[in-house]
Amino acid sequence: xxxxxxxxxxxxxxxxxxxxxxxxxxxxxxxxxxxxxxxxxxxxxxxxxxxxxxxxxxxxxxxxxxxxxxxxxxxxxxxxxxxxxxxxxxxxxxxxxxxxxxxxxxxxxxxxxxxxxxx
Amino acid sequence: xxxxxxxxxxxxxxxxxxxxxxxxxxxxxxxxxxxxxxxxxxxxxxxxxxxxxxxxxxxxxxxxxxxxxxxxxxxxxxxxxxxxxxxxxxxxxxxxxxxxxxxxxxxxxxxxxxxxxxxxxxxxxxxxxxxxxxxxxxxxxxxxxxxxxxxxxxxxxxxxxxxxxxxxxxxxxxxxxxxxxxxxxxx
Numbered sequence: 001x002x003x004x005x006x007x008x009x010x011x012x013x014x015x016x017x018x019x020x021x022x023x024x025x026x027x028x029x030x031x032x033x034x035x036x037x038x039x040x041x042x043x044x045x046x047x048x049x050x051x052x053x054x055x056x057x058x059x060x061x062x063x064x065x066x067x068x069x070x071x072x073x074x075x076x077x078x079x080x081x082x083x084x085x086x087x088x089x090x091x092x093x094x095x096x097x098x099x100x101x102x103x104x105x106x107x108x109x110x111x112x113x114x115x116x117x118x119x
Numbered sequence: 120x121x122x123x124x125x126x127x128x129x130x131x132x133x134x135x136x137x138x139x140x141x142x143x144x145x146x147x148x149x150x151x152x153x154x155x156x157x158x159x160x161x162x163x164x165x166x167x168x169x170x171x172x173x174x175x176x177x178x179x180x181x182x183x184x185x186x187x188x189x190x191x192x193x194x195x196x197x198x199x200x201x202x203x204x205x206x207x208x209x210x211x212x213x214x215x216x217x218x219x220x221x222x223x224x225x226x227x228x229x230x231x232x233x234x235x236x237x238x239x240x241x242x243x244x245x246x247x248x249x250x251x252x253x254x255x256x257x258x259x260x261x262x263x264x265x266x267x268x269x270x271x272x273x274x275x276x277x278x279x280x281x282x283x284x285x286x287x288x289x290x291x292x293x294x295x296x297x298x299x300x301x302x303x304x305x306x
Contacts, residue, residue: 102208113170
């Protein structure tokens with residue numbers, strides 16, 4: 001089972017928000033995969049509630065028994081597992097070709113396409 | 120490499136709790152996190168420059184409320200979905216191109232760990248997804264709601280599975296644009 005660690009100063013990203021997580025309580029959040037996802041989801045839900053209730057505030061927050069410092073926010077909040085938004089591996093042209101071939105092989109052709117001139 | 124071996128590599132690399140990914144599909148409506156097989160849809164043929172009609176496995180994206188037959192209103196006639204490539208099919212194509220198991224192992228590890236944002240591994244389900252599959256997020260498409268009338272779902276995502284797939288979609292499609300746009304707000 002993989003373990004993940006939220007480290008002090010780690011920056012997590014969302015489509016809408018960059019949230020700087022600062023650990024001020026001297027604790028690290030370490031857990032196994034499922035529990036960790038759940039923990040982050042709860043943090044997400046909690047932060048969404050802050051937003052809904054209009055009380056999203058920068059500064060210190062107590063969540064999941066941890067203290068988090070929200071350094072910045074915008075209109076929405078999503079916290080995700082570390083590493084998800086890290087360096088993305090681009091597909092090579094040959095890998096794209098493999099993917100394209102797999103798409104066609106997974107598809108059962110039931111009718112050919114038609115050119116406009118054929119109509 | 121066999122599908123079983125590939126599944127082990129993907130599972131080991133994936134942050135997913137595979138056992139929690141699916142739930143009961145009984146009584147769930149179209150759009151409630153369901154995966155179907157043999158869904159009629161268009162597929163673009165690059166060489167011929169035409170759309171071909173095909174059937175293939177899909178994960179339905181449209182929300183169930185937006186295609187509820189009991190909720191008759193305009194614009195509830197099309198269903199948005201994302202195709203799923205069965206793992207054995209992908210393996211066959213990959214191994215036809217490269218015989219090296221090392222390359223395949225490395226690629227699967229990257230997909231499993233979500234380093235390839237456009238491909239999301241989904242664990243084994245029923246039917247053609249006995250060994251799982253790859254959801255191709257750049258191939259989102261739509262088809263008419265009537266296409267699903269005769270079909271039964273082959274799997275249903277759990278609340279956990281739905282959340283994981285939703286996050287992948289958000290990361291792939293809704294992440295902040297790399298290029299600066301007008302009126303950007305800086306924080």
